[in-house]
Amino acid sequence: MTKQRKLKGGRNSFQEECCDLFADMAHALGLPQSFGLIYGLLYSDARTLCFGEIVGRLGISKGSASQGIRALREFGAIKLVSRESDRREYFAPETELRKLIGGFLQGTIQPHLQSGGDRLLKLETTHSVDLSPLGIEGDVLLERFHKLQSWYRKGESTLPLIAKILG
Numbered sequence: 001m002t003k004q005r006k007l008k009g010g011r012n013s014f015q016e017e018c019c020d021l022f023a024d025m026a027h028a029l030g031l032p033q034s035f036g037l038i039y040g041l042l043y044s045d046a047r048t049l050c051f052g053e054i055v056g057r058l059g060i061s062k063g064s065a066s067q068g069i070r071a072l073r074e075f076g077a078i079k080l081v082s083r084e085s086d087r088r089e090y091f092a093p094e095t096e097l098r099k100l101i102g103g104f105l106q107g108t109i110q111p112h113l114q115s116g117g118d119r120l121l122k123l124e125t126t127h128s129v130d131l132s133p134l135g136i137e138g139d140v141l142l143e144r145f146h147k148l149q150s151w152y153r154k155g156e157s158t159l160p161l162i163a164k165i166l167g
Contacts, residue, residue, distance in 0.1 A: 014044055015040070015041065015044040015045065018040040018041070018043055018044035019036070019037050019040035019041055019044070019058070020040070021036075021040060022036035022037065022039045022040035022043065023036035023037045023040065024036065026039075029104075029108075031071075032064070032067070032068065034058075034060050034064040034065070034067070034068045035068045035071055035072060037058050037060065037068075038054055038058065038060075038065065038068040038069060038072060038078070039072055039077055039078065039093060041054060041057060041058060042054075042078055042091055042092060042093040043093040043095070048081045048083075048090035048091060048092045049090060049091055050086075050088040050089060050090050050091070051065060051066075051069065051088070051089065051091075052088075054069070054091070069091065071107070073091075074103075074107050075100075075103040075104050075106075075107040075108075076094055076099055076100070076102070076103030076106075076107075077093065077094050077100055077103060077104075078091045078092065078093055078094060079091065079092050079093075079094060105159060105162060109155075109159060110159060113152070113155055113156055113159060116152055116155075117152060117156065120148060120149055120152055123145065123148075124145075124149075
């Protein structure tokens with residue numbers, strides 16, 4: 001899906017393949033490919049890397065790198081690492097799958113569920129009454145609205161179970 005990326009700094013094909021693999025995964029999940037590139041670079045390097053090294057090695061903008069690092073930290077996909085004699089921030093990948101999935105669910109799915117619940121409540125209070133004059137069409141739409149509510153409740157109750165299993 002992504003084009004083969006040549007990393008700056010003469011790194012190996014393992015790193016290039018990891019960057020491409022994680023960029024494709026990020027894209028498939030609806031995330032910017034730069035998130036996957038950053039994670040792939042950190043995953044495939046035995047050393048921790050600082051912001052400047054990430055930008056330089058991937059050849060991405062500082063804005064993309066900053067946004068990606070911030071999001072990946074929020075998801076728990078990367079960790080901040082300190083070095084004693086250096087004030088710069090260094091980053092390392094989280095390599096536990098359950099932590100990665102749990103962080104992704106909390107960072108992406110949970111906010112959408114909350115937003116969806118608010119929107120369903122708004123729909124219920126403002127629009128469900130408006131469906132009655134539509135007759136049979138209104139009945140169909142009301143049935144679909146109730147199905148949406150059911151989906152929401154299932155998602156809302158399933159996410160904590162998944163998080164518990166992963167935790």
